[in-house]
Structures are given as C-alpha cells and as structure tokens.
Amino acid sequence: MAPLPRAVGVLAALAAMAAPPASAQQATEKLDSVVVTGSFSRSVQNSIDTKKNADAIVEVVTAEDIGKLPDVSIAESLARLPGVAAQRVDGRAQVLSIRGMAPKFGVTLLNGREMVSTGDDRSFEYDQFPSELVTSAAIYKTPDASLGTQGLAGTVNMTTLHPLDHGSRRVNLNARLDRNSYGELVPGSKAQGMRLSASYVDQFANRTIGVALGVAHLDSPNQKKYFNPWDFGKAGDISVDGAGNAYTFNGLETGVSSTQTRRDGVLAVLEFKPGNGLHSQLDLFSSRFSQRMNGRELVAYWANWSNGTTPTFTPLPDATQGGQVGNLTPFVTERKNDRDDRVRALGWNTELKLADWTGQLDLSSSHAKRAEHIGEAYVTGSTPITLDVRMPGDFHHFGTLSTAFDYGKASNFILSTPWWGGGAYASQAQVADDVKSLRLSARRSLDWGPVSGFEGGLIHSRRSKTLDYVGTNYDLKSGTDYDGTTCMIWPVCGGPIPASVVQSPAQLSFVGLPGLVSFDVFDAINSGAYVASPNDPKSPTWNWGIKEKVTTSFAKFNLDFNAGVPVRGNVGVQAVSVRQTADGLYQDSTGALNPITDGTSYTDVLPSLNLIAELRPNTLLRFGAARTVARPNMADMRAGLTASVSQTDRTWSGDGGNPRLKPWRADAFDLSLEHYYGKGSYIAVAAFEKRILTGIVTQSVAYDFSGIPNPSGITPTSNIGTLTTPTNTSGGRIGGVELSGALAGARVSPLLEGFGLLASYSRTHSNLPGTDAHGAVTDTPLEGLSGTVYGLTAYYERAGFEFRVAQRYRSAFTAARHNAFRFVMDSIRPERITDLQLGYNFQDGALKGLGLLLQVNNLTDTPYVVTQTVDGITALKEFHKFGRQLLLGASYKF
Known part of the structure; x- marks a missing residue:
C-alpha cells in the first residue's frame, strides 16, 4: 500500500474507533477512569496531556520512567x-528536520537554554546527548515569546528531571548488550558493545531539598558496507560507443568501515524549595563522546584521466550496467577517523515570589570542543589486472566485482602516490563553541478582562565558535622510490607496506571479493615510510571564527476569555538585537594569507499570537501567527575569501563567505483542530504556511574589493568586481498539512485493553528562490524537505508484557554534507525505518521492579541511498547499509 493511503487509512480508523456510539457512552466514561499501568502507555498519555494543555502547538515525548x-x-x-x-x-x-526544513532551521534548547554544538555549524547532534538523562522533549511548532531563542522551523526543548517533582527516593538501573548484525567488518573492530545507565533521585529536609544524579555509558559498534559509482554521464573519453555519447560511470569506490562509538554522560541536579516563595535549581550536564572509525576502500576507475596505466573498458550492452575493465592498476584506500568531543552545560535558575510578582534569574554557560584526526593512505598493485564490474540495476542492491587478483594479500600491493596529493593525507579539525546567557524576567497573574497574566524580561547571550582545519600531505620517504629513483606524484611509485602495520583482510564478500588489504593509517604514517609535504590542498579560507551578541527583550500577555466558546492563549513580542563579527583569512593570487574581519548588526521585531478555542468539551481549535527567524549557517558567515585580478579583462573576482549575512525570516501561520477522547487517545489535523521574507542563496554578486591586497601587479579597471558568496534574497513559501492520532485499544473494546496505535502523516511543499548549476536564480526545493513523512507505532502492554513495533518514513530529500573540502548537497532517496521492542516487567514477588528487554533497530536493514542526475537521467551515487542493531538488556528500579 502507498504511504498516503496507508497513513490516511490508519488515521481514519483511529477517528472511527475512538468515537464510541451514544449507547456506549456510559461504558466509555468508566473506561476513562481506568488506571494506566504500562510504562509506554503512561508515556503516551503524559505526552498527549501536555500537548492538550499547552498554549502553543507542540508535539511532546516523555520518558516511560526515569x-x-x-x-x-x-x-x-x-x-x-x-x-x-x-x-x-x-x-x-x-x-x-522539522516540517520538511533542514536541521539548520531549528533550534535546540536544554531546559530552555540554547545548546552548543561540536558540528561544523549550529545544528545540534542528538547522538551526543544520552537519552537516559532526559525526562521529556517538546517541539514547539508555533513560537512562545517567553521561550527565548527559537527557530524558523520549530524549537526543541529537552528537559531534565526535577527531583522535588517525585514523591520519594527512586533508583533506576539499566544495562543492555549492543550488537551489530554485520559483526566485525574491519579487523580490530568490535561487533558488540553495551549501554549502562543509573539514576538516583531523593528528597531531604522535609522535601525542601532535592537531589538527582544520573550517569550513562555507551559503547556501541557501527558497521557500514557501501558501493559508490562515480561521475555518471556521457562516456566522453572512454568512447564506449566510439563517439563518447553513451551514458556510463567513470569509476567506483566500494568498501567497509567500522566505528566504535563511546559516550559517557553525567547529569547532576540540586533543587531547593524552602516554601517561602523561593525556588532555586542548579543543574550540570557533561558528556564525553568519542568515535574510532577504520575504513577500507577499493577504488577502480577506467576513464582516460586515471593514474598509472591507461585502462580499457569493454561495456555491457547497456554501459550503465558496467563492463570489463582491463589494464587496471589495483588501488586501495585505507581510512581512519579519530574524533573526541566534549560538551558541558551549567545552569542556575532561581525564582522568587514577592506579593503578586514572581521574578526569575537564569544564568547558564555551555561549552563544546571537538578534536578530530582524519587520515588516508594509498596502496596500488604493481601489475595491471582485469576487473569485471556489474553495477546494480536498481537502487536496492550493491554492485558486484570479480577478478583473479587477490585484493586481500598485502604482498600484492605497494605504498604509492596515485593522486596528485601524495601517498597519504592527514587532517585535523578543531572546533570550539561557547555560549553564555543571562535571563531576567518577571510574571504575574492579572484580571484585566481577557488578559489573565503577564510575563516580560530580557535575555542576553554571547556565542563564540571557531572551526580550524589543518591538512598535511605525505610523500614517500625522502621523495624517492625505494630503489632510489625520484618519486613523482605522477605516475605511481612506491615500496612494500611495512609488515608491522599489516592487519588481516577486511570483509568484502558483499560485492563478490573475499577480502581487502588492511592496515592502520596512522601507524603507517608514523612508520618512517612517509615524509610530510608542505602542500596542503585544503583552503584555509574555509576556516572561520564567529562571535555573536544577541539581546532579546520580550513581553507576553496570557489570554483567557469567552467569545461564545472558551478561548485561551497568549500574545507577545520579541525584539531581537544581533551583533555579529567574523574572522577569517584572505588568500591572494600568490597564495599568501592575510587576516580579515567583518560583520554587521541588526534588530528583528518578532510578534506572536497563539489562540485556543474549546469548540466543545475536548475539541480544540488552535490558531498561531508569528514572525520567525533562523540564523545563517556559520560557514556562510565566514570572513574568509579568495580573490584575484584577471590578466585578460583586468577585473576582480573571487569567492568566500558573507559576514554581513542576515537571517532567514518568515511570517508563519498555523491552524490545528484537535479532539481528545480520554486517556491515550486523540486525533488532530493541522495546516501551516511560512511566507519567506528573507532567504539565503549562493550566487555571484557585485563586490567592492577596495582594501584587498593585490600582489599580481595587474591594475584592475575597477575595484568593483564579482564575488560568489551567500547572499540574502526574498520570496518563496513553505506549507503543508499534518494529521496525527493515538488510540488506546480499550476505547474500542475491553477485549483490546493494552493494545494501542500511534499514527502521523504530513505533506509539505516549498517554492524558494535558488541557483542552478550556472549560478542563475531559479525556484528550488528547500534543503531537507521531504514532501511526505509518516510514522506508525503499534504496541501492547498488559500483565507486565510489552510489545512495540514502530515505523517511520520520509520521502526523498536533499541534505548538506561537509566533504573533505566544503559543503556539498546530496540527493537522498526515500527511507523507511522499522524498529521492534519486546519486554517483560515483573509485577510482584522477589523480582518486582526488574524488567527484561529485547530491541532491534533498523529491523529491515534499510539502505541509505544517494543519487546523481545528469541530463534528466537519475543514477546511483552512493549505496550504504549499516546492519541491524540488536540490544538485549535489563532494568531494575527501587
């Protein structure tokens, strides 16, 4: 069944089943009083209650237990x-991605405070935050003026626990074994790991002091198999059909990688509430996150630009399906990526009630650091081979290879320089992100007709983030081959792989080969076989430092009145003043680097309105209207640029960032109709539209190069030239509809007690100005936009037994990815991910409080597929599979 009929059908069924006939009204009222005992059912019910009672349009997930x-x-x-x-x-x-918009359009908060990120930009990386330390998370789809920092797509607010909210001491222990179904693809990796967590909550001094401590340890294996064809298009110099007009690929890379992910998270909360109007809470979060990736990759290319020998290519009848490559130099890339991240967040919130007013002081500081070391080393065979290549005929399978050559035998290879850059490459990335924030606010209840309350205040934050990439190429030792002849970067040359670094072959059976030569990159670089080269192919103009000072003043009035039906909500406004400064490097025509600094300041006034009308009991009509913003990507704001004066026409040209870039701005409108059927059941339909006032595209614009050093000796005709840079534009819209619902089986029949369904479906479209391959402005889909997104969860909980199966689907979308040099856009095919969970919780006896769990994530081993389109023909670009994640564990609470 297609996604749309399936999702709509499920939602229609929810509505039909959840609405009992009039004759069953009395029975339904009795069901409403049933106590929910299942942990997941209780989580669903709490989430629905929070959604119903919120003054904004929100979606909520709450923890099943601490x-x-x-x-x-x-x-x-x-x-x-x-x-x-x-x-x-x-x-x-x-x-x-919220409502079809890329991660950069959202904002993530922890306890209402903006979170730092160790990534290359603002987007929060959720895998760095232990889920075990979160009690709930809410996505605000319409703004609330008192929330502080907010996003254009939406705002995620993760909440940690408040110890005084719990009635007694609580201790929770969790342990799970974690295994990947692919086992060990790269020698030295692990097929299994573990997840451990413990939390302690207690209250002291007659429940005026509360303490909570939580620790979470993750040691998880991640495996990947991939098959990536290269450069689809007309054959050109391959001359498949004698004229070069047939479509084919120029080459491919296929391989495996194994990543061991470790994370240690700690949360500490101290809450003080003496009962005299004072309430204070101090919370500390700290996380250490490390990844150790080892990859092994076979590379084959048959275009005439290839290195070493000149290969031949005998295509299959359909050249896009592959063929036989002759006179091919065997080529393998060894990869390694060591990454260490640290995130710390400290917050102190104090409230004091004086008469009718409650004042609040919130101080916070968060800091993130990333140190990443990436390495590659290259080996080639000394004798040309023949390789049969079979490209996949669809987007659902790997391609296959066959050859008499043993790719797994180390003695068949030599260290070599198959690329222009040398025989090995290593880069280091250093990222530091720091946010400090102060919030002063006050609120009180009012009785001014429709106005029931007021809140206002000031939020000031300072953010500083830097990114610094440094790369080193490595030539073979002393710049000579092992026989003493000069080693040129072109053609291939080299010597044996040091025996001390050789490992067992990596697995490559999924493409038809028994194994792939394997060794540790950094061990090889440190073996003495290489010497560092001064050549660094990565432009330092892509490194940057950004400083932002943001002051937000806000006022919000709560509303509660009768307009024929009860109406509640709020109206508010934020005034957001931003001062931004960017540091970077200017690289002139000689390669010399010069520091450069630029920036701007601006103020946005952001009104917001949320109204909720109770049309009848438990039926709500919500309306939201607001102006929203999304700060630009920090890489787009960089000050770095390259520029030169042309010898032919004596004009300036260059490319770089834009420190004067303004944010995305939009006027947003939301409408939602919701009906709640009691415990754990509701249905809702919503529509939204965002009219883009200010957007961002990369294009060539007129630029004043006055003051930019010009060592070329060529006098330009004018200081006004052309710069390719991100720039603000206007126009466009984003809109869509969303359907969602939940059904507790007992709403339909007592025989279905314990069963439940959750379903959602959304359809989103966009029309925004962008640029085509030639730099011309054109309409383009929004980055991150999946036109269709749906989710379906079925569960059963009764007598201690738990069963849950969940599926989430998103249609094709584009996503920005930072490759070795800069951001690129990937076109990603639809994904449907299915997860399964089974469990049993002992209800009484000596084992009461003990729970057993079996969990399988990515049950169907769904691939991650990237495509490339040339002349209207879509072909495979990347095909990745990651295996199933299996977790077996136990929890105990007392």
Missing part, C-alpha cells in the same frame, strides 16, 4: 512525532 525514553536515542523518539524526520549519519539518527 532514565527511560521510548527509544535508544532522543533523535529517534522525536522523529516519531508528527512532521518530524531524522537524518541518518553512518546509520545513526543524528539531526532532525
């Missing part, structure tokens, strides 16, 4: 909410 979200990651839990989709990175749900 330290127990419904999924193994926050991103996966949030991705099941209406209109939300997760983007996978190496198989893990890492960042979120």
